[in-house]
Amino acid sequence: MLYIGIDLGTSAVKLLMMDEQGTIRKIVSREYPIYFPNPGWSEQNPEDWFDASMDGLKELVEWSGDEQIGGISFGGQMHGLVILDEEDRVIRPAILWNDGRTGEETDYLNQVIGKETLSACTANIAFAGFTAPKLLWVKKNEPDNFKRISKIMLPKDYLAYRLTGVHTTDPSDASGMLLFDVKNRCWSDDMLRICGIRKEQMPKVMESYEIIGTLKSEIREKLGITYSVKVAAGAGDNAAAAVGTGTVGEGKCNLSLGTSGTIFISSRTFQVDSHNALHAFAHADGYYHLMGCMLSAASCNKWWMDGILETKEYQKEQDKIKKLGENQVYFLPYLMGERSPHNDPAARGTFIGMTMDTTREEMTQAVLEGVAFALRDSLEVARSLGIKVTSSKICGGGAKSSLWKQMIANILNVRLDIVACEEGPSYGGAILAAVGCGEYASVEEASEKIVKVIDTVEPEECLVKKYEEKYQKFRQIYPKVKELFPIIAG
Numbered sequence: 001m002l003y004i005g006i007d008l009g010t011s012a013v014k015l016l017m018m019d020e021q022g023t024i025r026k027i028v029s030r031e032y033p034i035y036f037p038n039p040g041w042s043e044q045n046p047e048d049w050f051d052a053s054m055d056g057l058k059e060l061v062e063w064s065g066d067e068q069i070g071g072i073s074f075g076g077q078m079h080g081l082v083i084l085d086e087e088d089r090v091i092r093p094a095i096l097w098n099d100g101r102t103g104e105e106t107d108y109l110n111q112v113i114g115k116e117t118l119s120a121c122t123a124n125i126a127f128a129g130f131t132a133p134k135l136l137w138v139k140k141n142e143p144d145n146f147k148r149i150s151k152i153m154l155p156k157d158y159l160a161y162r163l164t165g166v167h168t169t170d171p172s173d174a175s176g177m178l179l180f181d182v183k184n185r186c187w188s189d190d191m192l193r194i195c196g197i198r199k200e201q202m203p204k205v206m207e208s209y210e211i212i213g214t215l216k217s218e219i220r221e222k223l224g225i226t227y228s229v230k231v232a233a234g235a236g237d238n239a240a241a242a243v244g245t246g247t248v249g250e251g252k253c254n255l256s257l258g259t260s261g262t263i264f265i266s267s268r269t270f271q272v273d274s275h276n277a278l279h280a281f282a283h284a285d286g287y288y289h290l291m292g293c294m295l296s297a298a299s300c301n302k303w304w305m306d307g308i309l310e311t312k313e314y315q316k317e318q319d320k321i322k323k324l325g326e327n328q329v330y331f332l333p334y335l336m337g338e339r340s341p342h343n344d345p346a347a348r349g350t351f352i353g354m355t356m357d358t359t360r361e362e363m364t365q366a367v368l369e370g371v372a373f374a375l376r377d378s379l380e381v382a383r384s385l386g387i388k389v390t391s392s393k394i395c396g397g398g399a400k401s402s403l404w405k406q407m408i409a410n411i412l413n414v415r416l417d418i419v420a421c422e423e424g425p426s427y428g429g430a431i432l433a434a435v436g437c438g439e440y441a442s443v444e445e446a447s448e449k450i451v452k453v454i455d456t457v458e459p460e461e462c463l464v465k466k467y468e469e470k471y472q473k474f475r476q477i478y479p480k481v482k483e484l485f486p487i488i489a490g
Contacts, residue, residue, distance in 0.1 A: 003018055005430030015029070015426065042098050054223070070230065074235070102134055207233065232432050243447055251266070253393070295336040351366065420451075
């Protein structure tokens, strides 16, 4: 039996097909455009997601031949707002996770409604990328569209609807809407009231591994499938990626070095830090997780290499870096503002410590170290809750760098486990499909049997000591310069 995981990303959809043992059989991807109608805005056409996904599914089905596809599930970009009218037609382009138009609405929620109220209702506070501020923006700026809303959906859930005809979401993705009572895994009546939303406008909540339906007959006909294919609810991209790296159950950790960066800690118990510096979300395994999310991670290195140094020789530049733990140059990696733990959209990327002797290599090293230091900021919040993290999985494009992994292991003082498959949300989605179809009894069992560790990076006592001193200096920079960022922005 074959299982398909669909990762609905920001720039492309990636579809992964695996067998029941977790062996990847084929991967395809399709790109689609992002639209920027105004500075700081970011939108997509949901029809583009569907067309691209159908094209990818058709290729996988044709390739699979006589082998039967048992199930499909998803990982997907979180927080995006998709609104449908009473005939299930898309009312306006989807407002994405990285859209920055909701500053006023975010401030209203945090300062007028109040962070304590938000945390009590949802276990989180408002961030500009979350879905609830987007709804308030539509309510204020597009009142006619707001009145037409019949269903509110997240990106991957819209795709699931198009394939099955069922309006659902899962707890991990719903957690990022600021409309969801994370602890009790249900919609928050108080938050719906605050946003002027009726409960019937929200999709049904089902666990990530639960079967929501089967492919519609017209979809099967277009794909050339003659048998029934089950569809599981799926998860938000970070939760799905965590499933794909075996980060499920109690006290597991995963670091993701993608365009954005995350530290993801799974738990069987619900926890919230007192300052809401970390997101407290539901997990795809039926339990919970804490997550720190930085908006710019591997994208910092891409910006530095492509835009500033104007080179594609990433490895060549890193090969020149020899003196770890001795760099006097520091970099704040806040190129798009920052989410965890500072929640400061005005924050900006900052170099500090340069002298006439500063070299190209030291600047490059500062960029890589700055991302690692920022990840540790979130880890320190988790440690303040008594959570002990001594090892972590690591995935994402940045994790292909041996040097970067060495820095992270020593800056965070954790062992890094490298998994055989680093396909992220698409792999996690396929695992969820297999669980939903009964191939495995639970998400935890599936991950334990499927995910394999093939290498480790151990922290070195000497470098841990050097980087501890550097980190204590790094953590003082942001508090001292944060008042300058709004002034610089005017």
